[in-house]
Amino acid sequence: MTSASTVAVTGDVSVAYPDLITFTTGVFEHHGVPAARARTAAEALCHGDLTGVRSHGLANLTRLYLPLFAEGRADPVAEPRVLADRGASVLLDGGRALGLWLAAEAVDLAVERAGEHGVGLVSIRNATHFGCAGFHAARAVPHDMVGLLAGNCGRQRIARPPGARPALLGTNPLSIAAPAGPHHPFVLDMSTTVVPTGRIRAAERAGETIPVGWLEDTDGRPVTDPGALDRREAYVQWLGGSPETGAFKGYGLALLVEVLAAAVAGAGLGPDPEAFGGDGGPTGRDDDIGVFALAVAPGELRGADGFRQTVTALFGALLDSPAARPGQAVRYPGWYEAERAGEYQRDGVPLSAALAAELRAVAAQTGVAFPAVKR
Amino acid sequence: MTSASTVAVTGDVSVAYPDLITFTTGVFEHHGVPAARARTAAEALCHGDLTGVRSHGLANLTRLYLPLFAEGRADPVAEPRVLADRGASVLLDGGRALGLWLAAEAVDLAVERAGEHGVGLVSIRNATHFGCAGFHAARAVPHDMVGLLAGNCGRQRIARPPGARPALLGTNPLSIAAPAGPHHPFVLDMSTTVVPTGRIRAAERAGETIPVGWLEDTDGRPVTDPGALDRREAYVQWLGGSPETGAFKGYGLALLVEVLAAAVAGAGLGPDPEAFGGDGGPTGRDDDIGVFALAVAPGELRGADGFRQTVTALFGALLDSPAARPGQAVRYPGWYEAERAGEYQRDGVPLSAALAAELRAVAAQTGVAFPAVKR
Numbered sequence: 153m154t155s156a157s158t159v160a161v162t163g164d165v166s167v168a169y170p171d172l173i174t175f176t177t178g179v180f181e182h183h184g185v186p187a188a189r190a191r192t193a194a195e196a197l198c199h200g201d202l203t204g205v206r207s208h209g210l211a212n213l214t215r216l217y218l219p220l221f222a223e224g225r226a227d228p229v230a231e232p233r234v235l236a237d238r239g240a241s242v243l244l245d246g247g248r249a250l251g252l253w254l255a256a257e258a259v260d261l262a263v264e265r266a267g268e269h270g271v272g273l274v275s276i277r278n279a280t281h282f283g284c285a286g287f288h289a290a291r292a293v294p295h296d297m298v299g300l301l302a303g304n305c306g307r308q309r310i311a312r313p314p315g316a317r318p319a320l321l322g323t324n325p326l327s328i329a330a331p332a333g334p335h336h337p338f339v340l341d342m343s344t345t346v347v348p349t350g351r352i353r354a355a356e357r358a359g360e361t362i363p364v365g366w367l368e369d370t371d372g373r374p375v376t377d378p379g380a381l382d383r384r385e386a387y388v389q390w391l392g393g394s395p396e397t398g399a400f401k402g403y404g405l406a407l408l409v410e411v412l413a414a415a416v417a418g419a420g421l422g423p424d425p426e427a428f429g430g431d432g433g434p435t436g437r438d439d440d441i442g443v444f445a446l447a448v449a450p451g452e453l454r455g456a457d458g459f460r461q462t463v464t465a466l467f468g469a470l471l472d473s474p475a476a477r478p479g480q481a482v483r484y485p486g487w488y489e490a491e492r493a494g495e496y497q498r499d500g501v502p503l504s505a506a507l508a509a510e511l512r513a514v515a516a517q518t519g520v521a522f523p524a525v526k527r
Numbered sequence: 528m529t530s531a532s533t534v535a536v537t538g539d540v541s542v543a544y545p546d547l548i549t550f551t552t553g554v555f556e557h558h559g560v561p562a563a564r565a566r567t568a569a570e571a572l573c574h575g576d577l578t579g580v581r582s583h584g585l586a587n588l589t590r591l592y593l594p595l596f597a598e599g600r601a602d603p604v605a606e607p608r609v610l611a612d613r614g615a616s617v618l619l620d621g622g623r624a625l626g627l628w629l630a631a632e633a634v635d636l637a638v639e640r641a642g643e644h645g646v647g648l649v650s651i652r653n654a655t656h657f658g659c660a661g662f663h664a665a666r667a668v669p670h671d672m673v674g675l676l677a678g679n680c681g682r683q684r685i686a687r688p689p690g691a692r693p694a695l696l697g698t699n700p701l702s703i704a705a706p707a708g709p710h711h712p713f714v715l716d717m718s719t720t721v722v723p724t725g726r727i728r729a730a731e732r733a734g735e736t737i738p739v740g741w742l743e744d745t746d747g748r749p750v751t752d753p754g755a756l757d758r759r760e761a762y763v764q765w766l767g768g769s770p771e772t773g774a775f776k777g778y779g780l781a782l783l784v785e786v787l788a789a790a791v792a793g794a795g796l797g798p799d800p801e802a803f804g805g806d807g808g809p810t811g812r813d814d815d816i817g818v819f820a821l822a823v824a825p826g827e828l829r830g831a832d833g834f835r836q837t838v839t840a841l842f843g844a845l846l847d848s849p850a851a852r853p854g855q856a857v858r859y860p861g862w863y864e865a866e867r868a869g870e871y872q873r874d875g876v877p878l879s880a881a882l883a884a885e886l887r888a889v890a891a892q893t894g895v896a897f898p899a900v901k902r
Contacts, residue, residue, distance in 0.1 A: 235828070235829065236645070236827070236828045236829065238643075238644050238645035238646075238827050238828065239614075239615070239644055239645075240614070240615035240616075240644040240645060240646050241615075241644060241645030241646040241823075241824075241827065241828060242645075243828040243829055268613075269613050269614055269615040269616060269644065270611070270613035270614075270615060270616030270648060271613075271615050271616040271646055271647075271648040271821075272646075273645060273646040273823065275828055275829075298786060298787065298791065312851070313845055313848060313857050313859070314857075315850055315851055315852070315855045315856065315857050315858075316845075316848040316849070316850065316851060316857040317848070317849040317850060317851045318848060318849060320844065320845065320848060328783045328786065328787075330786045330790070338782060338786065340776075340779035340780070340782065340783055342773075342776045342779060342780075346767075346772050346773050347773075363771050363772070365771070365772045366772075370851075371851075372851070391766065391767055391773045391776055391777075392721075392766055392767065392768075392773075393767075393768060393772055396738050396740070397721050397738070397740045397741075397768055398717075398721050398722075398766045398767075398777075400860060401715075401717045401766055402766075402773075403859075403860075404715035404717060404859070404860040405715070405717075407713060407715065407859060407860070408703045408715055410841065411673060411703065411705045411713065411838070411841075412673065412703075412823065414837075415705070415825070415834065415837045415838050415841060416673065416823055416825045416828065416829070416834070417828075417829065418829045418833055418834075418837060421837065421840065421841050421844075423840075423841050423842075423844035423845050423848070424840060424841075424844055446646075446821075448616075448648065448787065448791055449616075450790070450791045452611070452613050452616065453610070453611045453613065453616060453617075453618040453650055453791065453792075454610065454611065454618055454650075454791070454792065454793045458793055459790065459791070459793075462789075462790045462793060462796065463786070463790050465796065465798075465799060466785065466786075466790060466796050466798050466799075467798075469695065469796075469798035469799055470688055470691075470695065470798050473688060473691040473692070473693060473695060473798070474691065474692040474693060475690055475691065475692060476687070476690055476691060476692045476745075476746075476747070477690070480690045481690065482688050482689075482690050482691040483690075484688070484778075484779070484782060485775060485778075485779040485782070
């Protein structure tokens, strides 16, 4: 729903979506990921580029996912282990499997259990980075269910509790997806900070400054240089901005995710005593991530037809709402992303020249052919 | 965690907490609410005053709850009807029972089901206003469980989707509570707007202006006169403020609540075509509220001991965190409220002179004795 770093710009190349999936699948297979798993992971990763959320797309392949394999922090063939199964709820040890695949499996399993019990919960410890949370939550939608996915950031510490010197929490993403009848599904995919770190890094790569309100320095002064994040000189601010306008809500939502995703599962935590060492700057690794996947099946409770009518009316009323200003349209989270995905599936997925160069280098290293460029 | 309208001021009187519960229970009983139910409702309502969240306490007795009875919008003896029971999940028709009691029952039932299935979901249509969401969510805590409670505002329309002329959504409260071992429980209780309307009305009663960022007029300009809300000249802003700093997240969280609480249950919706009539100002009634109550039982999954150790470490690390400025303490949502409740249970609950006068008038009308005033 926001505009920064989400649109095709001059210098972009364009690649057919199926070709991009084939390439990315091949790269994951080259790193030992089994074929079906590699394909799901590729769809999850390319979802960022397909929907225009470039901060969570293939830009992270060389920055985030390939290093996970290189450093042994992800296990390409790990089979998740069932630690407890209560029917409606399951606890898994993810075994450091690729989060891009594991989170999709979690939602699929939650959907299966919700089909029997009306609600299904899958809790995972020892997971790895799962990319766009909304991609996974939305897997509930074709089943006429509501999907929720949240993950903490393992032991990664980026954001400071209000009043604290050290960073103790991650950006802790939270997502929900619901069908909307004939309209595009509702997909909210948000960090509990003002923006995810990927948006800040995308601004840095583009050589742009960032708006006031995204980063603050140690003393709480605004920082507009995106590079300050990775130089550990600045902290991401909470959703809500100042305490007067809701910072405690953003912080509270981060703790909601920390509890549901990590404490319930027994995964790594941001806030642990070790966090107080060093200079108090952002630190910690996003290993041993906790995942919370929930599916709710209205069809098992009020019936699928009534639910479909309700969500059709709900999201239809939003789309039909009179606009505050002429030419401005009222939309909801997930709408623009779905429009863009339709366009890019038809016309090709734009990649920046810099990203295309990175992926060509990966192609050369792995022997996986880089797709033909459409323009 | 915020300070406005939460502290005792000159002119306050003080009443012993048990006496306040006895009085409020008596008033509900006078209106036909059965005794045990009246007591739960009294505890829920007085929770606002006990924890210093005055906007959601007894100030709402004459404004909100007694009119519900007078206008036949709440049924004091309604028995919720089970529409579907899938074991881990239950759908109820609340029959317009008092939400202050019904929401507590919902969490208790979710806890019961979570004890068998690891997760328990109770979905309710046709509910009424439930007061502090956090009071209800926190009923899961003594069971070593995590409780979530969310409610939409029925057909009440206060907040405008970004870019829309009419208001289409309520403030849609969302809460989570979790045990924190020996520390005060974590209780996040938030509206998905910058503030709940009760905070704005409390400022109006106190003759105060409100900060920029809480209300905006039809054209999006800031409004600092709290009276503009009920004159239908202003709209509450979303958590996140502007689109650049996350307004779509606040809006998206309101839709999350609208889907989970109302669409899943089949309750009244803010966004319906009827909303487009009239002047587009805030309108609609908070009748046929939808409620989403979820309990998660880590004891059924990873085991209660491990969970207790984790939350002890998690919330202990926050409390022990070095402060950014000397003398400033790091806390989490629910901490200050619990401290205040302890103090007020010991020393008496402060009530403003104006509220005490209102309650004395209720005492005179109902014949329920008003408690002795301690100071």
